[in-house]
Amino acid sequence: MQRGSFQWMKSLNKSIILNKIRTSEPISRAQIAKETKLTPPTVGTIVKELLEQQLILESKLGESQGGRKPTMLVLNTSGFHIIGIDVGLSHIQFVISDLSGKVIDETEEVLAEEVTKEDFLALLTNGVNRLKERHDSLQFIGIGVAMHGVVESESGVSIFAPNLRLRNIPIKSHLEEVFRMDVKVENDAKAFALGEAWFQGQINHRSMVAVNIGRGIGAGIVIDGKLYNGEHGIAGEIGHMTIDINGKKCSCGNHGCLQTLASGPAIAERAKELLEKGGESIIAEWINEQELSAELVHKAALQNDQLAIKILHDTGVYIGIALTNLVHVWDPSIIIIGGGVSKAGDYIMTSIKETLVERTITEKAKTTLITISQLGSYGSSLGSVALILSELFEPTLL
Structure with a gap:
């Protein structure tokens, strides 16, 4: 279209x-x-x-109601489609979704360690072209892009993409010029939050927060079905919420950020430190053949490894402290947790919930619903689809 x-x-x-x-x-x-x-x-x-x-x-x-039976109307969910793009650490995921969020096809582009702006924009073009060529009979109403790092959503420019070490990438203008479709670009954590609101039925909650915990930690705040960006566009950067003022230095330059305590790399680093101090764990045997990672810590926990279980428990406590701060400032009706670290499930969720109950100041706040995302590997991709849908439907809660 x-x-x-x-x-x-x-x-x-x-x-x-x-x-x-x-x-x-x-x-x-x-x-x-x-x-x-x-x-x-x-x-x-x-x-x-x-x-x-x-x-x-x-x-x-x-x-x-007394006269002729009325003709009923339904949304034609398969009449139009959207291309969603999620820019990850090592690859870019492209999906085609109908208006209900059903993914009908996907493809990937691999991100090299060293990439220029021109290379990156070419990868976006190639991925979109590949999907469009496979489905040339479909009508598309737009392209959504979930991009890590700092994004100026109005102009659709990636201000700083730390994993790519690139600045000022004109994603929106490039894709609109090539494909003559509307393009929306947003930070991946914020897009993920909008996807949760849109496709998981959470739109009924007037306020919700979705937290994406992986290599980094970010969050999106959705109010009445719309993303809240804040005055300067940084609302939701809870990964840089200070948890320990005497803690480790973060990539942002501050000390003791949540990201230094509860991200995937932080979990792996904590395991490394404990092993070096003589901690006993099956992980010590595995790291001769496998890279030490948060996934490896989770794998050990599944085998009842006490060191791994303790690390994940403590990770949940740190996240719980951050979420308590969020509840006290924002008081959302629901908090959804996604990203790679969320795969640890109850190993972190139990201590998250216990910490929230222990630290929140009112009985009602203690009941704040916290749940794991159900969008799986499509979380940010469907979030990017929701960027277009939210513009089309403009949902408003009454």
Whole structure:
């Protein structure tokens, strides 16, 4: 779909009606008018246009309220598609998703250790082209990009990508010029949060936080279905929340950041330190053949290795302290945890929840729901898809 068409689709009243159909389908024209406060003629005109645009479909007949049975409307989830991109540490994941978040195809591009801006943008182009060529009959309404590091979302520029050691990458303008589609770019943790809100039914929560814990730690804050970026665009950078003022120096230059205590590399570093101090663990036998990593610590914990279990327990305590701070400042209705470290499951979740209960100041705050993400390996990719969907539907909680 060419640019401009997307703008037509997302005009205010169309977005209101689309979102009402999305959240309440099947639904009649009369019910849409009643619940949105739009006039029946306005609803009728826009529904006619949406049917012509094939964004919605007429479904079965509804229950009669005394006259003819009304024709029900549903979202045409397979009528249009979105390309989602997740820029990871060593590769870029590209997916095609329909409007319901169903992934119908994917591909990858490998990231070299040394890459230039031009190389990186070429990789993005190649991945998108590969998917489009496989599905040339599909209509696409946009491209979403989840990018690690500091992102200026409005301009779609990657200000600083630490893993690539690149600055000021014009992702949005490049992809829009090449593909003539709307492109949205956001920090990967924030995109992940929006994906959780969109595809896991958490949109019913007025406020939620999704925390992505892997090589680094980031979070996204979603309020009424929309990302909250803060005044300077750094809302959610909980990886750089100070937990120990006398702690290790972080990559950001500060000391004792959560990232130095609870990220994947921090877990591996803690295991290394304990082994060097004479700690007993099966990990000591494994590291002759395998690289010491957070995954290896988890593997040892699964075999009831007490040193590994203690490391993961302590990691959960550090995360729990950070989340307690977050609850006291933000008071979200739900916190979702994703990323590689979340695969440790109860080894960290038990101490996270215990710490939150122990440290929060009110009884209601102690009941804050904390859960593990269910999006799996598609977390940030579907988050990038949600960047486009949130623009199209503009969800608003009533």
